[in-house]
Amino acid sequence: MLCLLLIQLLILPVDDAKRSFEYDHSWKLFNYDIDGVKYMNDSDYEYKEGTFHFQDVALEEHEKFLIRQNLIPYDFIYDVPQTTISIPRTRPGIPFTVNFIDNFLHEKEPMLRPFPNSKEGKEFTSVFNMFEDGCDRLWFVDTGYLDIPGVRKQVQPASLLLYNSLPKPNFQFRKDINSALLHNGITSGLRSLSVDFIFPCAESYVYITDDTTRDLIVFSLQDMRFTKISRASNTADSWKFIVPQFETQYRLEVEKYRKRPNETYEHYVDFLNSTNQLYDPSSDSRPRDTFKNTYYPNYEGMIYTRTYEGNILLFTDGNRNKLYCWNMDTPYEEENVDLLTTIDETKYRFSALDASGSVLHGLIQRTLNNTSSKFNEDENNFWLFSKIIKELLEGSKCSExxxxxxxxxxxxxxxxxxxxxxxxxxxxxxxxxxxxxxxxxxxxxxx
CATH class of the missing domain: 1.10.8 (Helicase, Ruva Protein; domain 3)
Structure with missing residues (x-):
């Protein structure tokens, strides 16, 4: 019944039924499995074997171990063995900022588990976007910053982390980002990243968007060092076009940071998004967080994913209720962008997209209203969906x-x-x- 309901919600008009998504999983609120201990309710403390707690001790909100209402996904990566999910620490009660769902367990309601395990997972402070490249590597930018209202503080330096993803996540390195590359040392704006690589995989570049300044912080895997690109001085190397109601930018200046032993190498240019460039406070109607009027991080701006086989960019509008496509082998103009589907923005929003192989995987969450920052625990609030990309694009401009x-x-x-x-x-x-x-x-x- 729920599956049928979700499909109905995701269909635009009747003649657009072919674009409906297949329902995979749903949650009212997320539950945790931490080293075999299952958390099905909020918990003030982390349970450890051989220890006990006095439950009558009053704790501040930021001291509580798990507050399930605050587990709001920001990004996810789908793999056959597992789905990796990031939850930035912008609210209290988030045990781990990087988590995964074990797809092999076939749980009716999958539980979150710390990535890659509870010991290493505690080394992450707060992660927004993640990236898996074609070399089976997982990249993370850890802001090192607890953005919890009332207790905001820098716990550790911002850093770039690399894991091999197969056959199972295996830690490679953590590289701290020089604070001199940041605006007044602020790390909370390090949210978006893209990875550019050429075979062999050692020649790789990571582009981190700093939402505080809109600059790019570039990391060279060969040199193991960071460089900053100031966007203000590179406006001539970028160009933009208008998609209905908002702007996106496609940056070409990253090409200049390729090493050039000769001219036979290949360019790979990715779509770089700065979340704050799409934010207009005067017209913003998103619900404010109850903690000092901060915003839910997953409501900030558009989201996107890219199909590398077909070179198709799939992306949402700023309100995250419309899904568009653009064939990146065509001119970057509005006439080549197509609207694929729309969901009711008063009730639902896309919160993450990931094109993996021939399938689009995505996460939809319930939209919170202006009078409450809490989810309704009697209804489903999160849905994981999938759709074969070829079927999704059928009949659109992106398939031509x-x-x-x-x-x-x-x-x-x-x-x-x-x-x-x-x-x-x-x-x-x-x-x-x-x-x-x-x-x-x-x-x-x-x-």
């Missing part, structure tokens, strides 16, 4: 072939003959493609 797509296909095939195993270039305008095609022809790289 074009000159750029044909060109990139031919170039990929020519590379295969030379056994060049690198990421294919993803240029988005015919002008840019023709420009680089001319260069390649002159240098003899292409026929």
């Amino acid at each position: 072939s074009n000159q750029c797509t044909d060109y990139l296909t031919r170039r990929t095939e020519s590379q295969s003959l030379l056994f060049i195993k690198k990421i294919s270039p993803k240029y988005v305008t015919d002008t840019v493609v023709r420009k680089f095609e001319k260069i390649w022809n002159v240098t003899g790289i292409m026929n």
